[in-house]
Amino acid sequence: MHRWMMRAAVAMAILWSTAPASASELLLGRATAAPGASVTVPVGFRQGRGPVAVAVDTDIAFNARAFGNPRCAPGADLATSGPGAKLVICGQPRPGIVRVAVLGMNSEPVGTGELATVTFDVAANAHQRLYSLRQKPGAADAQGTDFRLRHRNGSIRVR
Numbered sequence: 001m002h003r004w005m006m007r008a009a010v011a012m013a014i015l016w017s018t019a020p021a022s023a024s025e026l027l028l029g030r031a032t033a034a035p036g037a038s039v040t041v042p043v044g045f046r047q048g049r050g051p052v053a054v055a056v057d058t059d060i061a062f063n064a065r066a067f068g069n070p071r072c073a074p075g076a077d078l079a080t081s082g083p084g085a086k087l088v089i090c091g092q093p094r095p096g097i098v099r100v101a102v103l104g105m106n107s108e109p110v111g112t113g114e115l116a117t118v119t120f121d122v123a124a125n126a127h128q129r130l131y132s133l134r135q136k137p138g139a140a141d142a143q144g145t146d147f148r149l150r151h152r153n154g155s156i157r158v159r
Contacts, residue, residue, distance in 0.1 A: 024048040026058055026137040028154025036124040039067075041133065041154055042075060043100060043116040051147045053110045053139035055086075055103035058151070060118065061134045062096055066127070066158065067120035070098035077113025084108030088116045107142035126158045 025046045033039030045056060062070070072090035074080050080087075086104040093099055102115045133154040140146050 023050050023150045024053050024139060025150040025152065026056060026135065026139075027152045028060065028133050028135055030155050030157070032157045032159060033122045034159060035122055035126045035128070037122050038119055039122055039156055040117045040119045041156065042114045043118060044075070045102075045110055045112060045115045047109060047112050048150075051139070051141045051145070053147075053149070054107050054142050055101070056110055056115070056137060056139045056149065057099065057101040057103075058135045058137035059093075060098050060100065060154075062098065062120065062156075063131050064096035066123050066131055067156070068123065069121040071119050072098075072100055073117050073119070075114030075116045077111060078102065078115050079108075079111055084111070086110065086115075090116075090118070110139075120156070122156075122158060128158050131156045131158065 027044040029042035031039045031041045070092060072088050074088045079085055084106060086102050088102055090098055090100045098118060100116055100118060102110060135151055135153055137149040137151045138146055139149050
């Protein structure tokens with residue numbers, strides 16, 4: 001029995017050391033708003049071990065009946081000047097999806113912190129409940145190789 005426990009411990013150590021817990025991660029925030037108001041959700045980033053992101057993007061799915069007019073702005077921690085300057089670009093490829101990209105004309109890593117914000121107008125007739133914001137993030141390294149990011153979805157509570 002002792003040998004079985006030792007093998008299990010070694011297997012768990014191997015799994016733990018190869019788990020993507022240290023991978024880079026894109027984090028959508030949580031916000032609260034009233035019907036008829038605007039609401040801003042932060043988009044954060046944490047650079048982890050592994051490929052170094054020089055650009056990140058995500059498609060954020062939202063309830064198009066409750067929220068509209070998505071628009072983006074640079075986040076509080078985004079370098080917008082200097083040699084590592086990045087831009088925030090967003091668009092709406094179809095109703096209920098906002099695409100957010102953070103990129104620059106340089107190969108400097110994307111910094112950790114709040115990269116962007118996404119602001120929505122809340123419909124006057126939006127139901128008072130919690131709405132999910134789901135995302136599909138990706139990134140590119142300095143050689144232009146795409147890779148996936150870990151992520152945390154966000155939410156908006158309408159009260």
